[in-house]
Amino acid sequence: MTCRLLLIGGTGFVGLAIKKFLMAQGAVVFEIRRPGSAACEDGKIFRVSQEGDFELGELCVFLASNGIDAIVHCGNRFEESPSLEGGDGMVVSNFVVPARVLKAAHQAGVGKFINLASGWQLNPSMRKSSPDYVSSKEAFRAFLNVYGQLLTVHSVFVNELFGPADSRPKLINELIRCAQTGD
Numbered sequence: 001m002t003c004r005l006l007l008i009g010g011t012g013f014v015g016l017a018i019k020k021f022l023m024a025q026g027a028v029v030f031e032i033r034r035p036g037s038a039a040c041e042d043g044k045i046f047r048v049s050q051e052g053d054f055e056l057g058e059l060c061v062f063l064a065s066n067g068i069d070a071i072v073h074c075g076n077r078f079e080e081s082p083s084l085e086g087g088d089g090m091v092v093s094n095f096v097v098p099a100r101v102l103k104a105a106h107q108a109g110v111g112k113f114i115n116l117a118s119g120w121q122l123n124p125s126m127r128k129s130s131p132d133y134v135s136s137k138e139a140f141r142a143f144l145n146v147y148g149q150l151l152t153v154h155s156v157f158v159n160e161l162f163g164p165a166d167s168r169p170k171l172i173n174e175l176i177r178c179a180q181t182g183d
Contacts, residue, residue, distance in 0.1 A: 003027045006046070006068045006110075008101060009075030014116060014158060018074055030066055032075075032101065052097040056104050063108035070112035071105050073098045076137075080130050087132040094136035099143050106150050115144050115155045122157060 005022060009015035010031040022029050030044045034052065046062045048054040062068075077093035079086040102113055118137050120126040127134045144153050 004030070004067050004069050006030045006032065006063065006066075006071045006101075006105075008032050008071065008073045008098060009116075012074060012076065014076075015074035018072065018116075022072075030062075030068060032097075048097075052092055054100070056100060056107070059101065059104040060108040063104060063110055068105075068108070068110050070114060071101060071110060073101070073113070073115045076116075076118070078130075078133050080133070082132050090132050090136045091139075094133070095140045095143070098140050102144060102147055106147060110151065112152045112154075113144065113147070115141065115153070117141055117155045117157045119157055 003022075003026075005027050007015060007019055007022075007029055008031075010019045010029070011033070019029055019031075028044075030046065032048055032054075033045050034048055034050055036050075044066075046054070046059060075093060075098060077090045079090060082090060098115070105113055118133075120130060120134050121137050121141065141155050144155060147153055
């Protein structure tokens with residue numbers, strides 16, 4: 001049986017690598033996308049507004065009609081010193097959107113939800129320097145843990161990950177490279 005997954009954040013640095021890996025393993029990958037994001041097979045996209053808003057009922061129908069087995073949440077918004085609007089954007093991207101997807105997943109009978117958390121959530125100094133980011137990610141993790149009574153949930157901490165131009169060897173980058181090359 002082929003695994004059918006819905007990916008949140010599939011156009012980002014981490015999400016794109018995970019999407020490629022999952023597809024190489026034979027998974028059928030569906031995505032949540034905002035307007036203007038990269039092209040994808042239309043039947044495999046659930047479109048949301050630029051702000052990330054969507055109708056819960058419509059997502060439930062999308063999940064059920066496509067036989068989605070699991071959600072993989074790679075979405076993330078980070079601003080180290082955000083403006084008021086930037087802080088609000090992090091709350092929406094890092095908590096509100098995945099929380100609403102989780103609720104729809106439960107309603108639609110999706111069995112699993114995998115959350116990629118941030119190593120910043122584990123570092124007390126980062127909590128002080130970027131409280132909006134860390135608290136929005138932690139709030140979703142707490143919400144997810146409560147839903148763990150209703151479906152299978154996992155949070156995976158992606159530590160020491162930097163952007164695509166960072167050539168320093170990092171564990172996640174090496175794991176992705178090994179998965180792609182078979183090393």
